[in-house]
Amino acid sequence: MKRKIILLITGCILTVVALTCIQGYFICNTYELKKKEVKDVIRKQLLAFEDDPEFIAIEDACMEKSRDFVKAHKGNKNSKQDYFDYIKKNRDSLSVALSSIMDKKVNFKHKIGYSIYITAIFDNEGTKKDTVYLGKQLVLSNNIKSRDEFSLATGIWKTKISPSSKEDRDTYDIEIQSGRNYSFESLQKVILQEMIGLLVFSVLLITFVIILFYLSIRNLITQKKIADIKTDFINNITHEFNTPLAAMDIAVKTFELESITEEQHKNTIAIIKRQNQRLQSIFSQVAGASLSSQEIVIDNNIISSKEIEEIITDFRLSYPNITISHSIQTAVQIPMNQFHLNTILINLLDNAIKYGASEIKVTCNQTETFATLLIEDNGRGIPENEQKNIFEKFYRIEKNNLHNAKGLGLGLFYVKQIVESYKGTITVKSVENKGTSLLISIPLQ
Template sequence: MKLYEELLEKNKLVEETKEYLKNILDTFPEMVFVYSDRDDMVFKNRRFEDEADDEDLINEAVKISKQVIETGMRRIGEYEKNGVFYSITSEPLKHENETQAVTTIVNVTSTKELERLKELDRMKMEFISNISHELRTPLAAIKAYSETILTSLKDLDTDTLKDFMDTIYNQSRHLEELLNELLDFSRIEQKALKLEKIMVDVVNLCREAVNSMMEYARSKGVELFFETDLDSLVMLVDPKRLKQVLFNLISNGVKFSKKDSEEKYVKVSLSKEDGGVLIVVEDNGVGIPEDKKDRIFEKFYRIDSSLTYEVSGTGLGLTITKEIVELHGGRIWVESEVGKGSKFFVWIPIEKVQNDGDGGQDSGEG
């Protein structure tokens, strides 16, 4: 009888301990469950009972739990749906000769947003540093050459003076381009970048853009050429902005060419495709890592900060390019392989008639 009472007492103690532990787990802000090797949940805390209403999330957590039971090793996974992020952690547990998995599900959306904001702040600081450098460089050259002319004008021969003036002019144009990019970016941020569409032969437009970049490419040892089977294609576009797209893509192809390559090229091709015009700018340069391709059109984003001072520019070119293409109703994407080069695709629908209210007469100048 005494033994029976002791067993009852111990059983009561076990039940009380289990209830105590359950009460503790019920206070956790995380969703917690225990999964057994019999393919069922042997425990769920209150948070799980109340909030686990996403079947896909539960299935993902169960899948990770099964992996833990199979391998006996801790597993961590992530799940995202409609901008809500969850972290899933599962640990192996031995209980009465049975392998189980204790799995925790945590909503980490706020943490992800904080990480995103911190990354954006870091990119902004790099952007400001880069812009400061880019603006100082032409200003320093203009100041130095101007001071030399002012203080030594009588000592300078005509050829030297011409060289100095050419440098001042070229650096002034470079400075103007930088400021125009900053102005365009400001318009994009304010949703104020507008198009001034007119009927234009885009074949001639592309050819003119390529020809105007030819000398720049040649100075960098890069062959630049244009290919198309079309004689003419007249459509409604903003010629200034479309040329800006081409200048940005060609310039990037030239700037990011491989230094040690003997045959460097940038090829621009034009064709009709899917009711629109397809422009492809291809190079055999350094290429873009696979995990960076989706981010290169983001504002402030630069693939490698070590290139910031090596390659000139604001780093806003692709952001502006994407905005111009999308204002035309088109899209832009890239295919690339590190060490082999990149292909940028620009598709714009063929528009023949000015749409009402598209704001075509406002070029966004001023």
Template sequence: MGKKMFVLIVILMSISLIGIIAVQLYWIDNAVESKNQQFTNDVKISLIRVAERINEKEQDLIDRKIEGMIENIGLANAAQIKNYFFQEIDTTNKQTFSLGATYLEENFKLPAEDFLDNDSIILKRISGKKDFFQTKSFAGMDNNTPPKVLRTSFTKRYTNLEKEYNYETFRSLFEKKPINQRVSNRELNATIKDELNKKNIFLDFKYGVYGVDGLATKLKSGYYTINKKDSYRHPLFFNSDNLPVHYLYVTFPTKNNHILSGISGILLLSLFFIFIIIIAFSSSLYQLIKQKKISEIKTDFINNMTHEFKTPIATINLALDSIKNPKIISDQEKVVRYVNMIRDENKRMHTQVENVLRISRLEKNQLEISKETVDIHDIIEEAISHVHLLINDKGGSVETHFEALTPEITGNEFHLTNVVVNMLENAIKYTEGAPKIDVYTESTNKFFIFKIKDEGIGMNKSVQKNVFDKFYREQKGNIHDVKGHGLGLAYVKEIVDKHHGTVFVESEKGKGSIFTVKLPLI
């Protein structure tokens, strides 16, 4: 996959993810807003009904007071009886409607001293009854069958008060009273609670009644203060000009929790899916980057492997061509030298292939590792002897510092020897000039620890994170100043893991490296 295509795919995936999350968040916000609007509408309707009930109750109180006054007066100042009759005939449907009414009109004038400014009030009381009749005829099946007659009737009795003249003067008596005498805290609280419950709102609330001038009244719950941002307001009482006199404010401390709880199911589900989408995207992106990295590493590995095989193959070809030369084939000493050269180069290629296969078998758990009690000090000495010629060839040295009191562990001698050999070869490869290597050992109650320290080129932090990865080499691309395929340290980590140990590196660019291996004791 090309770099441009890779970047394009990542950008498109990122845009898609951001778009999906944005849509989800939009719908969540829309759901919260809808729930909040519904709550607001329900509260406003409830407050309207509260104001209506409070005003209706006061109106009933006024009417009862007037009725009491009328009863105290006794006889009306003027009275007359009136009759009313109405009839309508529908010939098409053969129906007759009749309405008759008889009612008594009584006029009362209440004493002037009971009102403000010596005003008086005239009331008209109307009481009586209404009689309604309906007759309907149905034709028979033939001319010999008489028609059927259906008759319905009802009587309605009523009493009504009609206020005339200066009735509002009487009402002004109530308006002059302090509001806490017109309605009590207990009554107002119960009315608000009842109306809210009708709208399925069972939340704790706080309320307060304020005048149009913003001054607080005694009608409030606790130490209530106006919070216009979170409060709901509605007029409670009106004056004679139908203008608000007092406002009722209601606040819900747990409103947000109530709104969120109403959509908690869909909210949690949306957040869960957003989380799944992010995890899936992150995983996909990680795998995509990882596969791209592996592809690049494998390309480097193939280039390096090709280069490593090219030299021995060329050497073998030259040796074979030389042997076929009649002058050389008769020289037994040269033939033997060329045959040994072919064998050494073949052995070298075989070792390289074996390293690759060994790593593959380790990853697939196909490599059997038998374990027995071994002495790590002996294994380290054996490994040093394997690389002795390489070190001498570069004019270097290896110093051992064995301080471990208990060097015996349970492990595989062959593979542990290869581990030490690979680490020593790595130290030799990445040292410019004569390698100087120190091997330290120590032991704790549970672990045997050995360290291999070199004074080579070292490595930076990013290289240290990947140095144990398969095929990884610090030199990228087709660069062959250092031999190898990036398998040595990967093999080291696999074998150490198989022995339930750990391996890590401490290094600084230009100052060398220290590889540390911890293996459990018997």
């Protein structure tokens, strides 16, 4: 069973991991499709915008200035740095004009950045091609910046420059290559906003699957625990009943003897009486386990300190080798049925002895609102992880998967039921190999 639970847990973990990977794959694909869809829409809008006459006029102005630069450059009047300075000087005014036209002509759903770069300028003289400029110089933008830019298109602008004087050379061609890029101010944010429904659904789905697996595994572990408790209970109760029944069987055979003496007769009667009381005690524990605290009949008789001492004294007679001391406040009065208090004390004292106690101390005090009963022992103690379970029905402390002490696992459960029926509380403090203390508090009213 334990192996099956481990395999189930492993299977559930692998299933959740696989489901998460599949969901992640679909989300990534959806993200890329959304990204492509948005980019295609923007590309179409920008390409349509580039056919607008006002935009063409601005672009031509930039290209003509570049042509003038080439002409001056050919005459050694301007350097490349002069061209760069000119571009930077006029970039802001041209960008404002571009932004104004884009706001009027195109209704973008997203904030889009648009830029034009000069990438190369060539001087073609016949078959000879002279490189005037090669690089990436921004000449125009709408001042919306983004970390990532996407290529919209590339263009080639060509014109002829005729000789202006006799000293000039023949006519030559100018070729200006440009690149147009676009960008999103927050592309990832925009796409994720459009996918928010899918993301929320995916997270909820995976969370639901994890919760479902958790509940299934928890229920399986609980069922295993219940099955183990039932099996253990059957084994224990069989053993508990077997001992007194075997003793009574011997007693019956003794009575069948013809030559039975009076002393043997008395001893046999005593044996039958003790074993009968033991059977009744076991039966009472089993029957009491089926009662809830609400079904226990409350009888608020007043138990005095003397009656508590008598219970402890009678119990001490059965265990002469165990040191059982008591400190009971003289004026203490516990509002409880004597049978119930007797059951509580006998169970707790017997439990301490079962788990290795050689010294037990019972302390009973009373305050204005509570009567308290403290049982301390020097036994094996209770492991910290077991302490929260010791009051459960049929629960018994296990060590190395073996029960070293006899019992049905009902004593502490029944004690707690009685205490709670009187609206009291019971708490445990224990350190392994040092001992245990149990404190019971019963309200006086």
